[in-house]
Amino acid sequence: MRLAILGNGFLAGIIVEALQKGMLSDYELVGILGRSEEKTRTLAEKAGCAACFTIEDLLEQKPDIVAEAASVAAVKDYAEQILSAGAGMAVLSIGAFADRAFYERVAQTAKEHGTKVHIASGAIGGFDVLRTVSLMDEARVTFETHKGPASLQNTPLFEDHLMTDTEETQVFDGTAKEAIALLPTKVNVAVAASVASVGPDAEHVQITSVPGFVGDDHRITAEIDGVKAVVDIYSSTSAIAGWSVVALLQDLASPIVF
Numbered sequence: 446m447r448l449a450i451l452g453n454g455f456l457a458g459i460i461v462e463a464l465q466k467g468m469l470s471d472y473e474l475v476g477i478l479g480r481s482e483e484k485t486r487t488l489a490e491k492a493g494c495a496a497c498f499t500i501e502d503l504l505e506q507k508p509d510i511v512a513e514a515a516s517v518a519a520v521k522d523y524a525e526q527i528l529s530a531g532a533g534m535a536v537l538s539i540g541a542f543a544d545r546a547f548y549e550r551v552a553q554t555a556k557e558h559g560t561k562v563h564i565a566s567g568a569i570g571g572f573d574v575l576r577t578v579s580l581m582d583e584a585r586v587t588f589e590t591h592k593g594p595a596s597l598q599n600t601p602l603f604e605d606h607l608m609t610d611t612e613e614t615q616v617f618d619g620t621a622k623e624a625i626a627l628l629p630t631k632v633n634v635a636v637a638a639s640v641a642s643v644g645p646d647a648e649h650v651q652i653t654s655v656p657g658f659v660g661d662d663h664r665i666t667a668e669i670d671g672v673k674a675v676v677d678i679y680s681s682t683s684a685i686a687g688w689s690v691v692a693l694l695q696d697l698a699s700p701i702v703f
Contacts, residue, residue, distance in 0.1 A: 446698065448472040449497075449508035449532070451523065452515035453479025453488045456537065459687030460512055460694075461492045468691060471698035476506035479515070504530045510563075510697065512690050517541045517629050524551050528560045535693050537565045537686055539637040543625040543645040564641075565693045567686045568661065569634045571676035572641040575667050579642040582669040586642045587649045588621065588635045589666075593658040601627050607654045617652035621645040624652070638665050638676075 448469070450457050457477065463469050476495040479485040489496035497503040500523050503511070510533040513520055520541035527534055528551065542548040555561055566572060578584050594607035602616040617624060622645035624632045632650065639648035660681030667674045696702045 446472050446509040447475045447507055448694070449476045449478070449503050449506055449511045450474070451478050451503070451511055451513040451519055453477055453481060453484040454514070455683065456514035456687035456690070457512075458488060459684060460514060460690055461488060463688075463691040464492065469694055469698075472694065475508055476503050478503040500526055504532070508532045510535060510694075512694065513537055514687060514690060517625075517633070521547060524562070525554045528554045528562070529558055531558060531560060533561045533563065533697075535563045535565055535690055535697070537567055537690055538633055539564055539567065539640060540625045540629060540633040542640055543622045543636045545645075548640075563693055563697065564637060565686070566689045567634050567637055568680050568683070568689075569638060569663050569665065569676065569678050570689075571665065571674070572637070574674045575638060575642040575665065575676070578667040578669060578672055578674050581672060584643055584667050584669050585649075586639065586647070586665070586667045587651070588638055589664045590632070590635070590650070590652045591655045591658060591662040592652065593660070594654045594656065596631075596661070597654060600631065602652065602654075610654070610656050612656070614654045615651060616654050617650065619650060621648040621650050624650045634661075634663055642667055 464474055474492050474494045476497045477485055477489045478497040486496045495506055511527050512535040514537050517538045517540045520538045597603040621635045621639040625636050635650050636645055639645045662679045665676040
């Protein structure tokens with residue numbers, strides 16, 4: 446399959462690394478599109494593919510699937526055009542789909558053009574069990590995140606006292622949709638879990654600042670009468686998100702899918 450990458454940063458580099466290691470042998474990388482021309486040229490040269498500077502340039506490479514490792518804004522800007530051109534998408538910035546109107550437009554576009562959007566798990570997982578529990582009955586889904594205070598800097602949730610606090614402080618309590626509006630680059634995982642279960646308006650999200658904590662600890666709980674599923678994942682690096690795209694691409698090319 447002909448593969449293109451939307452994004453030229455750390456996560457896009459992981460996909461290129463996997464290709465070079467032979468972990469995606471069913472794919473030919475044909476193009477990379479990113480915001481910075483210099484970074485795009487550098488990564489494309491490393492990967493041996495076309496450096497693209499507009500979405501039209503990328504689609505001229507005739508990809509079968511575009512792996513997004515860029516941003517919520519990139520998904521919103523390009524998804525409908527990519528799908529209309531006959532290419533599928535592997536999406537990492539799932540926060541874009543907290544916008545219900547956009548979600549429905551993308552779904553309709555994919556249906557009309559016989560294409561699909563595949564959601565990467567990012568820094569979490571357990572989508573199968575979350576979806577299963579939610580199908581069984583009206584589920585209660587909560588998403589609890591623990592973060593170090595430094596990771597909240599330059600966001601609306603940050604306050605100076607968090608850096609000197611000696612006890613945990615809850616800094617957000619609301620829905621996944623409200624969380625992504627405040628933190629468009631920080632809670633894609635919460636939106637991903639909500640899309641797999643009860644939706645961004647119904648999933649309850651709590652974010653807690655923990656003094657001295659490094660990384661993110663996400664706990665997702667989906668519960669109905671008689672069934673309770675808990676997914677708990679800790680990560681101190683965003684690399685797990687890039688590798689989740691690699692795992693998704695492997696599944697799309699495999700005759701046996703996990």
